[in-house]
Amino acid sequence: MSETPVAAPPAVNDDGTGPDGLPVDRRLPRTRISNAIDRVILRVGNAASWIWVLLIIGIITNVTLRYVFGRATVWLEELQLYFYAIGFIIGLSYALTWDRHVRVDALADRWSARTRAWVELLGMLFLLLPFSVAILVEAVPYVMTSIRLNEGSPAPGGLPYTWVLKSFIVWGFLLIFLAALSRTLRCTALLFERPRPL
Template sequence: MSETTPAHSESAPPESPYGDDGRDADGLPAEHRMLPRTRPSNAIDHVIMRVGNAASWIWALLIVVIITNVTVRYAFGRATVWLEELQLYFYAIGFIVGLSYAITWDRHVRVDALAERWSRRTRAWVELFGTVFLLLPFSGAILVEAVPYVRTSFTLNEASSSPGGLPHTWILKSFIVWGFGLIFLAGVSRLLRCTALLFHRPRPLW
């Protein structure tokens, strides 16, 4: 008597190569929505992950600046405007760079109470429309406006308006461009993964 292997349902998701440590074999994040990966999206995600990992050190620097600021203020009775501004600079840079990292890790805010009830294809359709009509146009519009804004600040060599504040304000403002550029790339990566699931274009890796 021959043994037969039960056929898998066509609607069943493919076996995932993800491990239990939150990352796949390439070191990229494994999120519970299990969108297939593609070669272009992997290339984009690797860039965002490297930038995000490097930028994560800014939170350690922020702690050092906060401790130094508090010590100078309460132990020596001196107020340092540039330290207070540096504290805000580090927080702003870490936050805006971290947004693309959160998208790549799928840790941004969602209405999970609804999404968890949907099928993989339904979630992919919702994410596709949200990316095409919300995320990409919004981040693109910010980039279009931010580039001349930063250029003007650089040309004027803009500095803090507060006495004793930091010079070269354009450095901080330039992170609007870097941050939303990374967000735009993260959106393109998610879009490619959605189309890979829905239309098999580009070709999914699994």
């Protein structure tokens, strides 16, 4: 009598990724489409993580100018807000891909994998995906108007090109939509085996 071989758990690198460079998550299977989406989001997120270094440099520079040299710069303060806003909105999709988003773990930890997948699927289909689409529908004309007006800071000495910051509403929520789509496909792969799990 031969026994059915049991699949070995995926190898985990020091950074929490598997051999394919994607985050290891034993609860939901992966699909070809979700892998492609996750790779894009992880590349963008890894590149955007350098914005936090720039933010720290900006804060140190601003504090030094203000308290050591007695000079305040409006544009540098605004630049810090830009860095923070961009890092935060890009980080949302990154957190969703890594499964580090906020949820009620006190309940979720007691549920079976299928129950968790159902809750996540319904949350994606009825909350996150529609919300992302609604934001994108409203944000695109908002950003286009800002570009057309070549909008800048109303503060004296502030930064020009405010539309650059506003455009990250579109980019950020597009990434959030893609991350939610990837999680949705992984949930359906577990629950219905569609698309086919890898």
